[in-house]
Amino acid sequence: MQGHTLAIKTFTDWNSQVLSNPKPVIVDFYADWCGPCKMLKPKLHSLHEQSQGKWELAVVNVDIEELQQISSKYANKGIPAVYLFHKGQEISNFLGNNEAKAKEMATKATTL
Amino acid sequence: MDVEQEYDLFVIGGGSGGLACAKQAAKLGAKVALADFVKPSPLGTKWGLGGTCVNVGCIPKKLMHFAATLGELRHDQVEAGWIDTQVDSKHNWEKMVENVNNHIRKLNFGYKNQLLKEDVKYYNKLAELIDANTIKLTDNKGQIETVRAKTILVAVGGRPSYPDNIPNIQNLVITSDDLFWLQENPGKTLVIGASYVALECGGFLHGIGNEVAIMVRSILLRGFDQEMAEKIGLYMEEKGIRFIKGSVPDMIEATEDNKRKVTWIINGQKQEEIFDTVLVATGRVSDTQKLNLDKVGVKMNKSGKILCSADDKTSVANIYAIGDCVEGRPELTPTAIKCGQLLANRLYNNSTELMSYEFVATTVFTPLEYGCIGYSEEDAIKKFGEDKVTVYHSIFKPLEWNYFEMHSGESCFAKLIVLNDNRRVIGFHYLGPHAGEVTQGYAVAIKMGVTKEQFDSTVGIHPTCSEELVQVTAVKGIDDAQKEGC
Numbered sequence: 001m002q003g004h005t006l007a008i009k010t011f012t013d014w015n016s017q018v019l020s021n022p023k024p025v026i027v028d029f030y031a032d033w034c035g036p037c038k039m040l041k042p043k044l045h046s047l048h049e050q051s052q053g054k055w056e057l058a059v060v061n062v063d064i065e066e067l068q069q070i071s072s073k074y075a076n077k078g079i080p081a082v083y084l085f086h087k088g089q090e091i092s093n094f095l096g097n098n099e100a101k102a103k104e105m106a107t108k109a110t111t112l
Numbered sequence: 113m114d115v116e117q118e119y120d121l122f123v124i125g126g127g128s129g130g131l132a133c134a135k136q137a138a139k140l141g142a143k144v145a146l147a148d149f150v151k152p153s154p155l156g157t158k159w160g161l162g163g164t165c166v167n168v169g170c171i172p173k174k175l176m177h178f179a180a181t182l183g184e185l186r187h188d189q190v191e192a193g194w195i196d197t198q199v200d201s202k203h204n205w206e207k208m209v210e211n212v213n214n215h216i217r218k219l220n221f222g223y224k225n226q227l228l229k230e231d232v233k234y235y236n237k238l239a240e241l242i243d244a245n246t247i248k249l250t251d252n253k254g255q256i257e258t259v260r261a262k263t264i265l266v267a268v269g270g271r272p273s274y275p276d277n278i279p280n281i282q283n284l285v286i287t288s289d290d291l292f293w294l295q296e297n298p299g300k301t302l303v304i305g306a307s308y309v310a311l312e313c314g315g316f317l318h319g320i321g322n323e324v325a326i327m328v329r330s331i332l333l334r335g336f337d338q339e340m341a342e343k344i345g346l347y348m349e350e351k352g353i354r355f356i357k358g359s360v361p362d363m364i365e366a367t368e369d370n371k372r373k374v375t376w377i378i379n380g381q382k383q384e385e386i387f388d389t390v391l392v393a394t395g396r397v398s399d400t401q402k403l404n405l406d407k408v409g410v411k412m413n414k415s416g417k418i419l420c421s422a423d424d425k426t427s428v429a430n431i432y433a434i435g436d437c438v439e440g441r442p443e444l445t446p447t448a449i450k451c452g453q454l455l456a457n458r459l460y461n462n463s464t465e466l467m468s469y470e471f472v473a474t475t476v477f478t479p480l481e482y483g484c485i486g487y488s489e490e491d492a493i494k495k496f497g498e499d500k501v502t503v504y505h506s507i508f509k510p511l512e513w514n515y516f517e518m519h520s521g522e523s524c525f526a527k528l529i530v531l532n533d534n535r536r537v538i539g540f541h542y543l544g545p546h547a548g549e550v551t552q553g554y555a556v557a558i559k560m561g562v563t564k565e566q567f568d569s570t571v572g573i574h575p576t577c578s579e580e581l582v583q584v585t586a587v588k589g590i591d592d593a594q595k596e597g598c
Contacts, residue, residue, distance in 0.1 A: 033217040062221060072228040079221075 005045070006058035010066055017058060019088040024055040024109040027083045029075040031062050036097035037080040043099050044082070047106040055109035086112045117233075119145045121459070122247055122261035124239040124403070127163020128445040129435030130267035131223060133452030138230040140460035145233040145259065147249055153271075153289040154282035160220030161227075161234070164269050164436070165445040167216055172292035173312055175212045177477045179203070180319025191515035203320040205297035213293065241404045244428050263459060266403065266410070266418060266426070266433040267452065270396040270443070275304070275360065284364050284372060285390040288313060298322065299388030302374055304361060306332045308476045310393035311344065315479040318353045325387070327356040327376065333476070337488035339527070340541050347480040347523045359383075364390055398437045413439050422466050424455050432459075447472055473540075473555035475548040480523055483551030485558050487539040492529045501538075503588035504528045504564070506595070510545055511575045525593065526580045528564065535563040542581065550578045 006017045006025070018025050028044055030037035041059075048057040062071040062079060075081040077095060084091040084105050092108060094101035121137050123130045126148025138144045150167075152158040159167035189197045227234045237249035237257065247264065249257045272287035288309050291298070299322060303314040306328035318324040326348075333341040349355055356376065363375040367386060375384040398416040405412060411419045411427040417439035424432045432455060435441065435448035450467060457463035475483040492501045505527045513519035529539025537558055542550050557566070572579025586593055 031217070031221065033214040035214065068224070068228065072225045076225040076229060 005048070006056055008058050008060045008067065009064060011070070014060075014067065014070055017056075018085055021056055021085070022087075024084060024086040024091070024112045025058050026055060026105060026109055027058045027060060027074075027085060029060045029062055029071060029079050029081040029083075031079055034079050040080045040082070040097040040099075040102065043097075043102050047102060051106060051110060055106070055112070084109055117145070117259040119143050119233070119259065119261040121145075121263045121265060121456075122239075122259065123147070123265045123267060124247070125163065125265075125267035125269060125435070125437075126161045126223070126234070127267060127269045127435065127448070128165050129269075129448030129452040130163070130265065131161075131227070131452075132449040133265055133267065133434065133456045134232045135226060135230045136453045136456035137460055138232045140456060142456075142460045144231075145235060145261070146227060147235040147237050147239040147247070149236060149238040149252075151238070151271075153287065155286060155290050157290045157293050159293070160217065161223045161236075162216075162220055166219050166223070168289050168292055170445055171216060171219065172212045173288075173316075174477060175215065176208065176292070176316045177312060177319075179208050180316035180479070183319055183321070187516045187518065188512065191517075203297075205320070206295065208320075209292070209294065216292075238402075240402060241408045241410075244408055244430055262430060264431045265452075265455070266400070266405070266431065266437060267435045267448070268399045268403065269436040270398050272309075272392065273395045273397040274392055275394055278361060278364050281364060281392070284366060285392045287392050291391060298391070300386075301325075301389045301391055302327060302372070302385075302387040303391045303393060305393035305395070306330070306334065307393055307395065308333060308336075308478070310391075311348065311478045312476065313391060313393060314353060315348060315477075318348075318351065319479060325354040325356055325385075327359055327361065329360050330358065335488075336476070336482075337484065337490065337527070337539070337541055339489060340482055340484070340525070340543055343523065343525055343543055344476070344478050344480060344482055347520070348478065350520065350523075351479055353479075356383075361390075396436070396443065400437055423458065424451065424467075442469060442472060442474075444472065444474060471555065471558050473551050473558075475551055477548070480543055481545065481547030483540075483542045483547035485540040485551060485555050486537075487529055488541075489527070489529055489539065492531075492539055496531060500532050502530045502532055502564075504530065504584045505586055505588045505593040506580050506584040507593045508544070508577065508580045508595070510577050512545075522594070524577065526584055527588075528567070528581065528584060530564045535565055537562050537564055537567060540581070542577075544577045546577070550581075553578075554581065 008014050018027055044057060062075050074083055081095055083093040120142040121144045123134045123146040126146050134144050134146045148161050150158045186197050186199045235249050237251045240248045242248050245260050247259050272289055274281050301317050301322055301324050303310045303326045314324045314326045332345045359376040359378050361374050361376050365373045367373050372387050372390045400416045409428050410431055418426055418433040418437055420426055420433050420438050424434050426433050434451045436443045454465050454467050471486045473485040489503055507522050508524050509521045524544035527541040528537050531538050540554050567582050570582040572582045
């Protein structure tokens, strides 16, 4: 069973596990109190399970104090905010519980 | 004390006024910081950034009021033809409160983002003044930090006050600080107070199916037009809300099963009753006690409200104050916001514009809503003289109320107060559905000095409730407010 999710908790986590990750990383900015986030999460997990290890899935809880600067940079238009990173670069992103866009992003991630 | 940071503006309080001023000041180039810290209520309730309105005021109130009105609409739905509507189905408090709380947390998040975006440094710490330029900040772990600022803005708002005649009352009752975060339905509730907070909360609790009694010492909605206030109370009574009039509680005790036994005296007779919850809404007090304002020289009145001039300056040259914590200001979000923005413009953009509190429109979200602008009938008569004003009035029934026969044909009411000399409409009063939406547009006209004749020459939108206001001809004292026929 692959793909455990990377739970980003600190600034260091962000740098090492997202920006410096050799594999593409799909990052899910979410909050415990956000309904659409709850709906999107299992869809991302499922896509990750089917990805055959081609990309990583990271999650960032926007209520974590230490990550405020990062959260507000990427999640300032709302959540769930999902970003595809590769080699420290932002490739694409989408906002909201959008299954079609999630699939699109997952497909893109496997080609990188 | 290691003082590291220096700001142009330090704002104490992250509510409507504080946030608006901080953001505007930062937009204008000032180096701004804001400290917001919620002291938990006596029962331990706390919340995030945004102040009273967002967390324990306007926002949750309106959402819960809306939830209650949706329940009433079930009867109309049936008569309008919808099948399978269950007029007696129960309300799920937990579901409502979860959705309300989630929305509030979303707003808290949004405000944090806005501050970050505008480069306002946000301290989630309790602020206290050390001197006119130095602020002590304490976090929830007790750690202390000190900062300096050229200008300080106090925008700390207020908190609910408690009657002082009942021992241990703070642990026995809830206030609006707690109501919107209760994880369980409060059940059979006694509301103590006659403020709009009391009536709005009592109103929606009843609307979602709770047994509600409201204990009032004397009149309802002190300061508001009393004819309107009485009609609001009458409508609530007709809906089944019990008013205990002319009383204050004598004693409140916890029972063995954690209910509340309340004792009061009416006509010399002692009455007592058991309630699940007692909600106190007898007033609010300015939250200035622990700021050290006295020592720094900021003058306040007896109840802790800061004394400011029209330009929001306190008795200390570089310290300003806005919002609920200032004497003489309406306790409203939009006025605090505007005041904060104008203050920032004066401080950092050479503006001279002062905040005007004339003809500010408001709405009370009681079960039958009440929107008003300008003078109450009493205030108009007191200021100008009874023979100098003409009052126009009208009883009406919303068209949509004709499906369900139990809707009253006499509850909705509109009133205009007109100054005879120049025919200016100086008082607008609307009691009926969607009062906030109806009233807002008229505020523009009234601020511009609209006359009764201009009202009359305006064609109404039909069929609406609002058109009543441009069609009212009946004069109080001469004509009946009730129309005959169509």
